[in-house]
Amino acid sequence: MINEKRTLVKRFLITLCLVAAGAASANAGGLKSLENFVRTVQTGKADFTQVVTSPAREGQAPRVKTSSGRFEFARPNRFRFDYAKPFVQTIVADGQTLWLHDVDLNQVTARKQAAVLGATPAALIASAADVRALEADFVLADAPDQDGLQWVLATPRSRDGQLQSVRVGFRATGDTAADAGALAVLEILDSFGQRSVLTFKQMQHNPALAASAFVFKPPAGADVIRQ
Numbered sequence: 001m002i003n004e005k006r007t008l009v010k011r012f013l014i015t016l017c018l019v020a021a022g023a024a025s026a027n028a029g030g031l032k033s034l035e036n037f038v039r040t041v042q043t044g045k046a047d048f049t050q051v052v053t054s055p056a057r058e059g060q061a062p063r064v065k066t067s068s069g070r071f072e073f074a075r076p077n078r079f080r081f082d083y084a085k086p087f088v089q090t091i092v093a094d095g096q097t098l099w100l101h102d103v104d105l106n107q108v109t110a111r112k113q114a115a116v117l118g119a120t121p122a123a124l125i126a127s128a129a130d131v132r133a134l135e136a137d138f139v140l141a142d143a144p145d146q147d148g149l150q151w152v153l154a155t156p157r158s159r160d161g162q163l164q165s166v167r168v169g170f171r172a173t174g175d176t177a178a179d180a181g182a183l184a185v186l187e188i189l190d191s192f193g194q195r196s197v198l199t200f201k202q203m204q205h206n207p208a209l210a211a212s213a214f215v216f217k218p219p220a221g222a223d224v225i226r227q
Contacts, residue, residue: 029142030150033170033181045072046183046203055193071200077113078214092216099216108218110226138166148172149184164189 073079077095088103143151149169169185
């Protein structure tokens with residue numbers, strides 16, 4: 001269970017990396033949708049489902065793990081993931097500290113946000129005013145439209161990390177003007193062949209979010225680990 005939760009945290013950071021990948025300049029298609037998203041969307045919230053598929057071992061079927069919850073963010077520097085299933089876990093970045101609350105273990109881990117995310121593209125989802133800086137970390141290219149979505153392929157320039165490639169999907173059309181261009185899917189492929197797909201539903205752009213959503217206080221009695 002602990003290893004699964006650590007993996008979840010890694011997937012969370014990679015997820016932010018993917019969203020940040022939409023921050024580059026572009027001409028058309030998915031890249032343009034990504035540019036518009038980062039430039040115009042200052043706050044957002046959505047329900048999400050995350051499906052992680054591990055490569056099949058010899059004689060065994062691939063392992064599939066599904067989780068779900070709620071995602072919120074506010075530029076700059078603040079975001080929140082509330083995992084509800086299969087276990088409850090909360091990740092909050094308040095601009096200074098990244099908090100991870102594991103309810104089952106009654107444990108809170110606190111890390112300096114700049115130290116954890118500052119050297120990675122993950123930080124740019126919340127802090128970068130000029131998203132063109134992401135081009136230093138990713139090669140970004142339009143990918144073919146598929147399933148009613150406009151796609152971008154993001155490939156890390158560095159080959160030393162765990163991330164192999166990312167596809168970011170935005171809705172090409174929708175029932176309303178707000179639906180068109182909404183962030184819909186993130187697909188992550190790591191260097192071990194493990195694929196993580198996050199599907200966002202009921203994505204809202206620029207909703208009014210309470211400042212308290214990005215404030216975290218460790219529950220009474222919780223074991224707090226500061227790193």
